[in-house]
Amino acid sequence: MISLSSSSPSPLSLLKSCKTIRTLEQIHAQIIRKGSEQDHVLISEFISICNSLYPNKITYAGTVFDRVLQPNIYLWNTLIKGYSTYSSFATCFGFFRRMKQSCVCADKYTFPSIIKACSSVVALKEGRVVHGLIVKCGLEDDVFVGSSLVDFYGKCGQVFNARKVFDEMFVRNEVTWTSMIVGYSSTGDYLEAKKLFDEMPERNVASWNAMINGFVKSGDLVGAKLLFDEMPEKNMVSFGTMIDGYAKSGNMASAHALFDQSPEKDIVSWSAMISGYAQNGQPKEAVKMFNDMLSRNVKPDEYVMVSLMSACSQTGDWELAKWVDSYLSESSIDLGQHHVTAALVDMHAKCGNLDRAAAFFDKMPTRDLVSYCSMIQGLSVHGHAVQAIALFRKMLAEGLTPDDAAFTIILSACSHVDLVDEGCHFFEIMVNEYSIAPSTDHYACKVSLLGRAGRLREAYDILKEMPMEPHAGAWGGLLWACRIHGDVALGKEVADRLIKIEPQNPANYVLLSDIYAASNQWSDVHHVRNLMSEKGIRKLCGRSWI
DNA sequence: TTAGGGTTAG
CATH class of the missing domain: 1.25.40.10 (Tetratricopeptide repeat domain)
Known part of the structure; x- marks a missing residue:
């Protein structure tokens, strides 16, 4: 147990060396016992540490904050920053409103965080209101505030407004320029992005990475690699971007070569490789890569698990499917996410585990064409063609529009059980009702x-x-x-x-x-x-x- | 006055 007695280190220094949520909770208990709940500096540091150690537990910091009777601007700013990235936008914006209601004026530290919160959910309306407040407060010349606005308009697809803010700024730095480059890149204006990149007075690793990503997105992997080789310092993002670019274009040899070269391999790089192999019809390589990742104690996330499930669907590996299922149910990965459930349905259906596939399928709040097709195909190829046809009819009744792949699946189901009339009927409606050649x-x-x-x-x-x-x-x-x-x-x-x-x-x-x-x-x-x-x-x- | 902000990859 940590003691905050006079001979012990100060609570602030204890907080700064805090590494786990358990220690954080102990420090919190000591703060309460010592009656330091109104100590702004201490609570501000507490929120900050909580956010950096456990960003998804920011609500814990929120409850500590709520005990402070008259939080000052430092506290509000620290809290809003904590909520700006990881929590719901509504909560973050709610704190911003509460701050204004409590007569604490937002300052040049508040606005970048609240604007970032707007960018992260593309809240254009709210962001515009905040922009108005910024002008009212005369803070638009601050380089942090201005950069956050450039980033905001760019992320909201308003590259014209981003450029307007950019052009009106007196002081710009690498972040400002990079935000503008990302803005152009995301609207597909790679030429303008490159023009700015060439013009910018100083670049940091994020600027280079943003430009490399622009080349990758434009499909110019040669250009991307030239920049990659040219950049003075590379980080994990640089490698991850290039690896994913190669993997998505089907060039797994180059992806693998770069993956081997990268000094650190984080979850995104592993994910790019696993997904690349799965998408390029090399499911066994994907599974091998996944096992390699586990042996290096890298914890899989939902992206990796979805790719692994895709590989599993292709090989029809029933045992692996069962393992993935139990891993997911014990992990903290949110199974409510549509793409995760869709992958589970597809994997179980393809591996012949139809009851499990149906359980996930039935739990889906909305079922799209892809999940219907996974289920229909699973039933069809595992000896339940009649149920497959019934489900296809249910799908049509729900108003979903089948595509050519869906018709291939249902025609094949009909041929499995010699339902000639049904098959001919589906062929006919495909051509006449859905205009599919x-x-x-x-x-x-x-x-x-x-x-x-x-x-x-x-x-x-x-x-x-x-x-x-x-x-x-x-x-x-x-x-x-x-x-x-x-x-x-x-x-x-x-x-x-x-x-x-x-x-x-x-x-x-x-x-x-x-x-x-x-x-x-x-x-x-x-x-x-x-x-x-x-x-x-x-x-x-x-x-x-x- | 010991504390607080914006950019890059799946």
Whole structure:
């Protein structure tokens, strides 16, 4: 227990060396016991430490503040800064109002924080009111106040007003210039951003990073890398920005090289790598990276977990899905966030854990097309196509507009359970009600649907008449139907076509040979097998076009 | 008078 007796260190120095919330609570108890709750300097330091150690526990500082009878401007400012970044805007703005009501005048230290709070939620209306107050107080010439306004207008998409404030400032520093560059960059005006960057008298690492990010966002990774190499000092943000830029453009080799080079690897850099691998169809690499991250004691956050779930969906790793689920429920990650729940639904649906997927799906306050499709596809591929179709109908009834991917999923569901009429109906409404031009995949689904129902000629006609070249999968669906229904003549025709497209795929030969075998045409079977060995094609165990 | 402010990456 910490003692605040006269021989002990002063409460202020105790606060300054405080590292944990437990110690902070002990100091708080001592402050109360010593009757120091009205000591402005002490309470101001307390709020400041609380904010820097545990920004998400700023309400604790708020309760300590509320015990102060007549808080001075220092206390108000410290509190408002604490709330400006991490808490709800309404609470922060509420404190600002209370401060004015208690007849404490906002000063040049108050405005940057309250403007920052406005920027963080794009509260344009409130920010304009505060700007008016700033002018009224004659504080617009302060470089901190002015910079916060430039940043505010830029973040609210009002780059013209940002520039107006910028141009009217007498003194500007790196922060002012950087805020302006970010403003241009966020509206896509990269040329103007670069012009300012070249003009600015002095730059700091944030200025360089902002410009590199501008290049990355404009898609110019070469330009970004040139700046990155040129900058005098790099920090984690510099590396993180470049790594993410490479990862998003699919260049995982460059991303990985830079990741290996970066002296410190924080959660954003790990996240960029994991997400990059997951998005570029290398889910196993993503999982490997995640395990590597855990082994270095980096705590995953929601971004990382969402990427990991995407990787898990792709591999269908049921065990990993269960681990992720239990990890998330024990973590402090907010499961109420839509993208986290959507990822959970998708992961469980793809891994075949349908009850769990449905539990999350049902809990969602609003269900969008993506989550509906995750659920519908999960049901369809795991043997519940009828429920999948019912859910698709429910989705339509809710007024959601399906896209081409949604129709691929539902057509495929219909073909799984031979619901030919339903499938044809969905194909028809896709074209006529939703004005979606059928893709090769849509045609392939319809071919498979008709083919499996024995309507082989109709299916064949679709393949011949569709406006684009059918892919091998579409022909494969029909060949499979010929095998089921024993249509030797059509089977041969289709196999000939398929073999032209995919001469090295053993499945095409095997299926044709099976068709001959089923009708006892053994010399043809023999012929196909000879053809295979002439071409050096070996029969594989388990065959599929999917 | 011992304390308080604005910029950069997923």
